[in-house]
Structure formats: structure tokens, C-alpha cells
Amino acid sequence: xxxxxxxxxxxxxxxxxxxxxxxxxxxxxxxxxxxxxxxxxxxxxxxxxxxxxxxxxxxxxxxxxxxxxxxxxxxxxxxxxxxxxxxxxxxxxxxxxxxxxxxxxxxxxxxxxxxxxxxxxxxxxxxxxxxxxxxxxxxxxxxxxxxxxxxxxxxxxxxxxxxxxxxxxxxxxxxxxxxxxxxxxxxxxxxxxxxxxxxxxxxxxxxxxxxxxxxxxxxxxxxxxxxxxxxxxxxxxxxxxxxxxxxxxxxxxxxxxxxxxxxxxxxxxxxxxxxxxxxxxxxxxxxxxxxxxxxxxxxxxxxxxxxxxxxxxx
Numbered sequence: 001x002x003x004x005x006x007x008x009x010x011x012x013x014x015x016x017x018x019x020x021x022x023x024x025x026x027x028x029x030x031x032x033x034x035x036x037x038x039x040x041x042x043x044x045x046x047x048x049x050x051x052x053x054x055x056x057x058x059x060x061x062x063x064x065x066x067x068x069x070x071x072x073x074x075x076x077x078x079x080x081x082x083x084x085x086x087x088x089x090x091x092x093x094x095x096x097x098x099x100x101x102x103x104x105x106x107x108x109x110x111x112x113x114x115x116x117x118x119x120x121x122x123x124x125x126x127x128x129x130x131x132x133x134x135x136x137x138x139x140x141x142x143x144x145x146x147x148x149x150x151x152x153x154x155x156x157x158x159x160x161x162x163x164x165x166x167x168x169x170x171x172x173x174x175x176x177x178x179x180x181x182x183x184x185x186x187x188x189x190x191x192x193x194x195x196x197x198x199x200x201x202x203x204x205x206x207x208x209x210x211x212x213x214x215x216x217x218x219x220x221x222x223x224x225x226x227x228x229x230x231x232x233x234x235x236x237x238x239x240x241x242x243x244x245x246x247x248x249x250x251x252x253x254x255x256x257x258x259x260x261x262x263x264x265x266x267x268x269x270x271x272x273x274x275x276x277x278x279x280x281x282x283x284x285x286x287x288x289x290x291x292x293x294x295x296x297x298x299x300x301x302x303x304x305x306x307x308x309x310x311x312x313x314x
Contacts, residue, residue: 001100003141004080008041008056010124012072012113012260014286015051019068023051024229026062030055031228032221037062041078043115044228045285052285054115054124070286072260076113076124079133081141094121094266094282094291098274100140106267108136114266114289116281118211124284126260196262197309199255200269202302207248207292209281248281248292251301257287265289272308273301 015023030042039059045052053063054076063069081097094102094114101123105112110132113124125133134143217224253269266282269291273280278301281292293301 001141002082003101003137003143004082005130005143005145006041006078006080006122007146008078009127010041010054010056010076010078011060012074012076012124012286013053013055013060013063014070015053016068016070017050019066020051020229022066022068023063026064027228028225030059030062031224032217045283046228047285047288047290049287050285052287054113072286074126074128074260077127077130079123079125080120081123082120094270094280095274095278097121097123098267098270101137102267102270104136104140105133106264108132109263110136111261111263112266113260113284114270114282116283116292118209121282198253198258198265198268200302200305200309201252202298203250203252205250206295207250209246209248209292247295249295249298249301251291251293251305253289253291254287258289268308269305272304276300276304278304 027044029036030039031044037058039056039062041054041056042059043052043054053059055063079101081101094116102112102114105123105125110125110129115122115124137143251269253265258265266284266289269289270280270282273291273293278293278297283290283292
């Protein structure tokens with residue numbers, strides 16, 4: 001398996017619902033006019049409390065500071081898991097990477113955010129934790145880091161130990177990302193406190209997981225603007241879902257805002273679901289986390305997670 005550290009340096013933001021009007025123009029630019037911006041990583045999630053944005057540094061420049069905008073202090077790096085054949089982790093969402101990525105990072109006290117999409121899953125880790133991430137996952141994965149924009153090398157091999165290859169370059173980190181075979185060393189953090197047990201809720205909303213053909217975007221831009229900013233009506237004839245038409249239910253994690261420093265929140269949910277072989281899409285937001293699970297299995301999901309919580313609390 002391969003773990004790719006993508007080139008993006010991401011900021012996580014919250015836009016207050018009452019302040020969305022101030023950000024309508026930059027959001028439309030980022031969503032529908034990519035040629036007008038250098039932003040390459042953008043996510044927008046609406047919740048009852050706010051709008052969560054995850055944007056790279058170029059996208060962050062498009063958003064004016066205001067009283068309606070909160071910005072998390074850390075800069076986050078984006079990880080993506082793929083097989084040696086190049087096929088990205090897909091259908092089962094976070095479940096497929098729970099044991100190999102999420103659980104080990106939780107054990108080493110690395111805080112993560114998750115962003116599941118129709119095609120793949122992105123794991124966000126704080127830039128300051130990168131050496132611990134590499135040290136933790138190098139036994140399981142071949143790790144590559146994408147070169148920053150403008151550099152020629154599309155990816156460089158990283159490891160937490162010396163592997164056969166060219167002599168490591170002596171000028172890293174000042175010269176940028178390391179070349180093939182560079183030695184990484186770090187000390188694992190000491191054991192931390194037991195994870196907090198967060199309440200879970202499952203509202204009655206039913207969700208579809210959709211993907212959109214980029215070529216159809218101009219034709220339905222007006223419709224999507226209406227969906228995003230004014231109403232909640234999706235055009236069923238323009239969006240693609242799975243052939244089975246499967247519906248999903250949400251499990252919301254947290255009774256109060258979770259913050260960004262606590263470790264193991266994703267693992268508390270992803271681990272039990274993986275053990276039960278239950279597919280799940282996972283979306284972290286500024287205040288809370290959310291998992292989407294198959295509607296026909298929501299009863300089993302709640303039972304599995306409640307057992308897990310009772311075990312952590314005892």
C-alpha cells in the first residue's frame with residue numbers, strides 16, 4: 001500500500017451562517033471558476049451551526065477576514081491511501097483505512113480530520129505532526145510526498161528509516177521535501193490520557209452520496225448555486241449516484257464542539273465500524289464529526305458504537 005502526502009497546505013475555517021452573504025462571491029469563484037483562482041483543494045460542508053471550509057493556501061487568500069470567519073490555528077497536510085496498482089480507496093470509505101491508518105495515528109496521539117468523498121478518503125494531519133505520522137506508518141506503507149507546485153519532481157519517497165537508495169541530501173529541511181531514501185527520525189510521544197467518550201446522535205435525515213461529472217458543471221451551475229445558498233433541492237436527473245440507489249444515515253459525534261487537539265475521535269467511530277465490516281463515509285467539520293452509514297444498518301451501527309462507548313467509560 002502507498003500513502004501519499006499531497007502538496008496542499010490546508011486551513012480549516014468556519015463561516016457563521018449569518019455571515020454567508022459576505023462570502024458568496026469568493027465561494028462561487030472557488031467552486032465554479034477554477035481558472036480564476038490557483039486553489040487546488042477546496043471543501044465546503046454545511047451543518048446546522050455553520051459552514052466548514054477546508055482550503056489550501058491559495059483558496060484561503062480569497063476569503064476576507066471578518067467577524068463571521070473563524071480560522072483554526074494549525075496548518076494541515078493532506079494524506080491519501082492507494083494500492084500499488086494505483087486504485088484509490090473507495091467504496092467502504094473510512095472503514096478500509098481504520099486499522100492501517102486511523103488506529104495507529106490515534107495510538108501515537110496524532111489528531112486527524114477526515115474528509116470522505118465519492119471516490120476516495122483524505123486524512124488531514126497537522127503539519128507539525130508529520131514526522132510522527134511518517135514514523136508511525138512507514139512499516140505499513142510506502143510513503144511519498146508530492147512536490148510543491150512549480151517543482152519538477154512529481155513525488156519523493158519518504159521513510160522513517162534508511163532504505164537502499166541514493167545518498168540522502170544533507171540540506172533538508174531548508175531545501176524542501178527530502179529526496180529518495182532520506183532518513184527520518186522522531187521520538188514517539190508518551191502515552192496520553194484515555195480518550196473522551198463523546199455522545200452520538202442519529203438524526204432522521206436520509207442522505208445520498210453523489211458524484212458530479214465536471215463537464216456538466218457549467219450547465220447546472222445556476223442550479224447548484226441555488227442548492228448551496230438558497231434551497232435544498234437536488235436535480236435527480238443531473239447527478240450520479242450508485243446503481244443500487246443506496247441511502248445513508250448520519251451519526252453525529254459530539255455534544256459540544258470537539259476542538260482540534262484531541263486525538264482518537266475518528267478512531268472511536270472508525271475502529272468499531274471496521275471491526276463489524278460496516279462501510280462509512282466520515283466528514284470532520286469545524287465543531288463536530290459526522291459519519292454516514294448505510295440506512296439499512298443504522299440499528300447495528302448505533303448498537304456497535306454504544307457498546308464501544310460503554311467499554312471506554314467503564
